[in-house]
Amino acid sequence: MRDRNSIGYIAILVFIVVGICFYLYVSEIGQLVEYASTFKEGTLEKSGLLGDSAGLINALFSGLAFGGVILTIIWQIKNDNSGKINAQRLQFENTFFNMTQTFEHIVDGLTIERIDLQGTDTNALFSNYYNVQEDQANNNSVNAKEIKGRAVFEYIYQQRKLEGMILKEAIEDSGITPYEIALKGILDHYYRYLYRILKFIDETDLIDEQQKYRYSSMFRAQLSEFELVLIYYNGLSSIGKKKLKPLLEKYSILKNLRKYDLATIKDRDGNNITLFKENYSNTAFTRINVFAGNWIMIVLGVIFNSIILVLLLTLISGGLDNFLFKDILSQPIFKDHSLAITLLLIVAMLYTLSQSIDYCNHIQIRKREYHRLWDKFRYLLSCYYDAASLKVVLPIIVLFFYLCGSHNWYGYGFVLYVNLIIITLLIRPIVAVVYTCYQMYKLK
Incomplete structure (x- = not known):
C-alpha cells in the first residue's frame, strides 16, 4: 500500500516539474520566435539556437527516464528482500x-x-x-x-x-x-x-x-x-x-x-x-507490554534531515534566486491568479482532511494492555499514523520556513501559499493524534 502511494506521489511531482518547465518554455516562445526572425538567410548555426531552446525539457525527460530506471531497480531489490523475509517467516x-x-x-x-x-x-x-x-x-x-x-x-x-x-x-x-x-x-x-x-x-x-x-x-x-x-x-x-x-x-x-x-x-x-x-x-505472571517504537530515533532523524536540507539550500541559494524566484515564481500566473491558486490549495487541504478521517475511521484497533499511558498512546498513534513519515514531513516544513525567512515572498502572497501547504502536510498527523486521544478517552 505504501509503495503504491509512493509511486503516486512521485508521478504527481514529475508532472508538476514537467508542467513548470513546459510553462516556462511556452511563456518565452514569443521572444524566441522574435529572436529567430532576425536571423539572416544562410546563418544555420544561429537558427539552430531555436531548436536548442527546448533542450531543457529534453534533458529533463532524459533525467527522469534514468531516475525511473534507478527507482525500478530499487523497488525490485526491496520486493525481493520482502519476499525472502516472508519466506523465512513462513519457514x-x-x-x-x-x-x-x-x-x-x-x-x-x-x-x-x-x-x-x-x-x-x-x-x-x-x-x-x-x-x-x-x-x-x-x-x-x-x-x-x-x-x-x-x-x-x-x-x-x-x-x-x-x-x-x-x-x-x-x-x-x-x-x-x-x-x-x-x-x-x-x-x-x-x-x-x-x-x-x-x-x-x-x-x-x-x-x-x-x-x-x-x-x-x-x-x-x-x-x-x-x-x-x-x-x-x-x-x-x-x-x-x-x-x-x-x-x-x-x-x-x-x-x-x-x-x-x-x-x-x-x-x-x-x-x-x-x-x-x-x-x-x-x-x-502478568504481561507488561512495552511499545517497541523508538521515538528518539525519529526525533534525531527529523533533526538530521532538516539540517541536511537547510545546508543544501544554502549552497544552492544563488541558483534558487535565479531559477526559482526570478524565473518561476515571478511568472504572471502567480500574480494574476493568486485567488485560484489559493482555492486550489484549500481544496487540496480539504481533500486531505476527508481522506485522513476516512482512513482513521476504517482502522481496526487490536486491544493491547499497556501499563504506561505513554506506551498505550504511542501504540494507538502507530495504528493511525506511521511516525517514521515525520522524518520527511517535518524537514519539508523546516525547508519552507527557511525559504520564507531568507527570501522576500511577501509581494506575491506566497506566505499564504506556504501556510496552506504546511497545514496540508500536518493534517494527517493531527487527525491521527485527535483519534488517538479519543481512543484513550474511550478505553479509560
Whole structure:
C-alpha cells in the first residue's frame, strides 16, 4: 500500500516539474520566435539556437527516464528482500508448529508405573519414552497400573510420596530441595524441549517482540495446570534458574498458573503465603507490554534531515534566486491568479482532511494492555499514523520556513501559499493524534 502511494506521489511531482518547465518554455516562445526572425538567410548555426531552446525539457525527460530506471531497480531489490523475509517467516512458523507437535508427542509418551495399587505409594519406577499408540482411557484411574500423558504431572506433585510426604508437602517443609531430589533425571527430555521452543522464539529476528509474545502464548496454551506448577519449581531449581527462568519471565509463561496449587506457609496472622513467589519477576505472571517504537530515533532523524536540507539550500541559494524566484515564481500566473491558486490549495487541504478521517475511521484497533499511558498512546498513534513519515514531513516544513525567512515572498502572497501547504502536510498527523486521544478517552 505504501509503495503504491509512493509511486503516486512521485508521478504527481514529475508532472508538476514537467508542467513548470513546459510553462516556462511556452511563456518565452514569443521572444524566441522574435529572436529567430532576425536571423539572416544562410546563418544555420544561429537558427539552430531555436531548436536548442527546448533542450531543457529534453534533458529533463532524459533525467527522469534514468531516475525511473534507478527507482525500478530499487523497488525490485526491496520486493525481493520482502519476499525472502516472508519466506523465512513462513519457514519459522512451520518449524514452530512442528516443534509444538513434537512437544505434544513427548507429553503423550510420558508414563509412570505404580508399585502399590492400594494408594500408599512407595518408590515408583519412572520411565520417559514415546508411547503414543497405547490406550490412555484409564490414565486418571486411581487403581491404574500406569499413569500416562499429562496426568503424570499431577501424580508426581500431589500423589507420589517422597519419604512419606507428597511433593507439595515436602516443598512446604524443606523448600526447593525435595523437588530437585524427586525429579533428578526425571522429565529431563520434557524440560529441554520446552526450553528449546522458548529459545527458538526468543532468538529469531524475523518477528518483533509483540509477535514473539503471541507465539509464546500459543505455546503456553498447551500447558496444563500441573505442568505449570512443575515448570514454576523447575525455574527455581539449580537446573532451570539460569536459562529457563529468564524466558518464563520474559514471555509470561506462568500467567495461567493457579496460585492455590503452589506450596504455601502460614504467616503470623494465619494467612497463606506462596513460597518462592518473590523469586520471580511480576512479568512471569502478568504481561507488561512495552511499545517497541523508538521515538528518539525519529526525533534525531527529523533533526538530521532538516539540517541536511537547510545546508543544501544554502549552497544552492544563488541558483534558487535565479531559477526559482526570478524565473518561476515571478511568472504572471502567480500574480494574476493568486485567488485560484489559493482555492486550489484549500481544496487540496480539504481533500486531505476527508481522506485522513476516512482512513482513521476504517482502522481496526487490536486491544493491547499497556501499563504506561505513554506506551498505550504511542501504540494507538502507530495504528493511525506511521511516525517514521515525520522524518520527511517535518524537514519539508523546516525547508519552507527557511525559504520564507531568507527570501522576500511577501509581494506575491506566497506566505499564504506556504501556510496552506504546511497545514496540508500536518493534517494527517493531527487527525491521527485527535483519534488517538479519543481512543484513550474511550478505553479509560
